[in-house]
Amino acid sequence: MVESGHFSRSTFAAAGFVTALPEDVRRRLLNHGLVRQFAKGELIQQRGDAGKEFWHIRSGNVQIGRYSFDGKLSIFAVLGPGESFGEQAFLGEFPRMVDAIAGNEVTLVRIGEKELQSAITSDPRVARILLKTMANMVQQAFDLVNAGRNLSTVERVARALLGLCEGEGQTVSISITQQELADLVGVSRVSLGKALGKLEQSGNIERNYGKIVVLDPLLSRRRHHSVTL
Amino acid sequence: MVESGHFSRSTFAAAGFVTALPEDVRRRLLNHGLVRQFAKGELIQQRGDAGKEFWHIRSGNVQIGRYSFDGKLSIFAVLGPGESFGEQAFLGEFPRMVDAIAGNEVTLVRIGEKELQSAITSDPRVARILLKTMANMVQQAFDLVNAGRNLSTVERVARALLGLCEGEGQTVSISITQQELADLVGVSRVSLGKALGKLEQSGNIERNYGKIVVLDPLLSRRRHHSVTL
DNA sequence: AACCAATTGTAAACCTCTTAGCATTTGAGA
DNA sequence: TCTCAAATGCTAAGAGGTTTACAATTGGTT
Numbered sequence: 125m126v127e128s129g130h131f132s133r134s135t136f137a138a139a140g141f142v143t144a145l146p147e148d149v150r151r152r153l154l155n156h157g158l159v160r161q162f163a164k165g166e167l168i169q170q171r172g173d174a175g176k177e178f179w180h181i182r183s184g185n186v187q188i189g190r191y192s193f194d195g196k197l198s199i200f201a202v203l204g205p206g207e208s209f210g211e212q213a214f215l216g217e218f219p220r221m222v223d224a225i226a227g228n229e230v231t232l233v234r235i236g237e238k239e240l241q242s243a244i245t246s247d248p249r250v251a252r253i254l255l256k257t258m259a260n261m262v263q264q265a266f267d268l269v270n271a272g273r274n275l276s277t278v279e280r281v282a283r284a285l286l287g288l289c290e291g292e293g294q295t296v297s298i299s300i301t302q303q304e305l306a307d308l309v310g311v312s313r314v315s316l317g318k319a320l321g322k323l324e325q326s327g328n329i330e331r332n333y334g335k336i337v338v339l340d341p342l343l344s345r346r347r348h349h350s351v352t353l
Numbered sequence: 354m355v356e357s358g359h360f361s362r363s364t365f366a367a368a369g370f371v372t373a374l375p376e377d378v379r380r381r382l383l384n385h386g387l388v389r390q391f392a393k394g395e396l397i398q399q400r401g402d403a404g405k406e407f408w409h410i411r412s413g414n415v416q417i418g419r420y421s422f423d424g425k426l427s428i429f430a431v432l433g434p435g436e437s438f439g440e441q442a443f444l445g446e447f448p449r450m451v452d453a454i455a456g457n458e459v460t461l462v463r464i465g466e467k468e469l470q471s472a473i474t475s476d477p478r479v480a481r482i483l484l485k486t487m488a489n490m491v492q493q494a495f496d497l498v499n500a501g502r503n504l505s506t507v508e509r510v511a512r513a514l515l516g517l518c519e520g521e522g523q524t525v526s527i528s529i530t531q532q533e534l535a536d537l538v539g540v541s542r543v544s545l546g547k548a549l550g551k552l553e554q555s556g557n558i559e560r561n562y563g564k565i566v567v568l569d570p571l572l573s574r575r576r577h578h579s580v581t582l
Numbered sequence: 583a584a585c586c587a588a589t590t591g592t593a594a595a596c597c598t599c600t601t602a603g604c605a606t607t608t609g610a611g612a
Numbered sequence: 613t614c615t616c617a618a619a620t621g622c623t624a625a626g627a628g629g630t631t632t633a634c635a636a637t638t639g640g641t642t
Contacts, residue, residue, distance in 0.1 A: 190495070190499055192499065192503045196503065198498070198499055198502050198503060200495060200498060212488040212491060212492070215481070215484050215485050215488045218488065218489075218492065221491075221492045221495060222495065251480045251484070252444070254484060255444050255480070255483060255484060255487065256444050258484065258487035258488060258490075258491060259441040259444045259447060259487060260447075261487075261491045262441060262450075262487060262490045262491050262494055263441070263447065263450045265491055265494030265495060265497075265498065266419070266429060266450060266451065266494060268494075268498045269427070269429060269494065269497045269498050269501060269539075270419055270421070270427055272498060272501045272502065272539075273427050273501065273539040274421045274425065274427060276598090277598080277599080301618085301619065301620090302619075302620070303619080310498075310501075310502040311599070311600090312599065312600055312601075313619095313620090314599080314600070314601080314621095314622085314623095315598080315599055315600075317620075317621065317622080318598095318599095321621090331620080331621095332608095333607075333608050333609070333618090333619065333620075334608085334609085334618090334619070334620095505628090506628080506629080530588085530589065530590090531589075531590065532589080540629070540630090541629070541630055541631075542590090543591095543592085543629080543630070543631080543632095544628080544629055544630075546590075546591065546592080547592095547628095547629095550591090560590080560591095561638095562588090562589065562590075562637075562638050562639070563588090563589070563590095563638085563639085
């Protein structure tokens with residue numbers, strides 16, 4: 125049985141940054157950016173990298189997470205088209221703090237350190253938007269910690285699925301393997317399988333090969349969540 | 354047996370902000386601030402508050418966390434003198450995303466929205482420092498998620514203890530109850546007790562009534578951790 | 583000095599997750 | 613159409629966490 129509760133709205137929120145920028149600034153950034161493709165599974169950036177550019181996703185999706193010393197992958201977020209990542213590194217001094225892996229065929233726009241820097245100095249709104257984006261990330265990271273400590277696996281799986289299907293109504297089909305979803309939720313594939321079984325039994329999802337169909341009952345829960353989660 | 358590994362340097366890093374500010378800016382902010390006292394256990398700010406001021410800790414310590422709907426407390430960080438919290442709310446739009454509770458008798462300096470705003474506009478370095486602070490928080494939050502997923506309880510307890518005794522050498526005595534530490538680590542008191550037992554047996558700590566003494570073997574591990582965690 | 587509330591130590595039953603292993607299904611490519 | 617690697621479904625054993633309960637200890641207060 126799935127308890128009712130609060131739900132996170134979007135996968136993760138490095139997201140908003142580029143989208144939230146004023147039209148002209150966004151144009152300038154994206155037009156000067158180098159476009160690059162990555163194949164499924166390719167490492168886009170690695171934890172510890174010194175690079176300071178950041179990336180805007182044009183198509184495909186990118187997994188943000190960390191490989192732990194023993195090779196296990198822990199995914200914090202899955203970002204989609206329109207979202208961006210890597211802004212933090214720009215702030216200097218830190219190396220990259222997460223790995224980024226192409227979840228499928230991905231097209232990215234590379235935005236260099238200088239471009240972002242000049243955007244910030246030329247328009248005071250940019251710094252503020254960046255700050256807001258970061259604050260949002262902190263909040264979502266807290267949600268993640270909290271979820272890991274207080275919610276059942278089924279509940280966390282439900283949240284993760286809701287985060288993966290952004291905005292659409294009715295029924296959404298998500299292309300993701302159970303292993304990937306397990307890495308995102310932070311449990312083993314076996315546990316994930318059980319949780320999916322329960323969600324399926326209760327009519328919230330359907331399991332398929334390489335994809336999961338999120339049904340209306342689950343989707344409608346999102347509409348009832350408090351925005352100030 | 355405790356595995357060797359990486360350690361987080363400080364408890365949590367809303368920390369640096371005020372301290373990292375240029376001398377004159379810091380002076381100005383702190384001098385104009387209202388000084389307030391809170392008794393142990395008092396709620397300083399509550400999740401959902403609309404207030405936009407933030408706080409600088411002059412003495413005592415503050416627990417940053419969330420009460421979940423069922424009344425359980427999950428602590429994300431314990432901040433001490435010189436550290437600050439609540440900067441995110443200033444960024445506007447969000448309500449507070451965490452609860453802050455006085456861990457003991459606490460003296461805080463209140464810094465209003467206007468003061469911070471004017472500090473930002475008057476000195477471009479301030480925005481940059483704030484951004485850096487936020488980036489650091491994101492990183493530490495990721496560490497927390499990662500630790501929760503991949504580390505044993507003993508390891509997480511060891512980390513938490515190291516985070517609580519900042520900077521000193523040799524042997525440090527921490528005033529904290531097992532329940533508080535359990536809330537910080539995210540386990541039950543029983544589990545925490547077991548973990549502490551193991552750490553004691555291996556000569557890393559001593560357990561006392563209301564306090565824990567962190568011994569040299571554990572402290573020395575911090576020196577070996579990679580700074581770029 | 584006696585008392586008492588807070589804190590700590592421990593045990594047992596229960597539950598969930600993990601690991602390891604294997605059988606089955608699926609879908610893409612030869 | 614056949615083949616095969618990838619993905620899924622499932623089971624069983626084991627580890628570790630939680631809850632509940634109770635006893636023992638501690639340190640401050642009367």
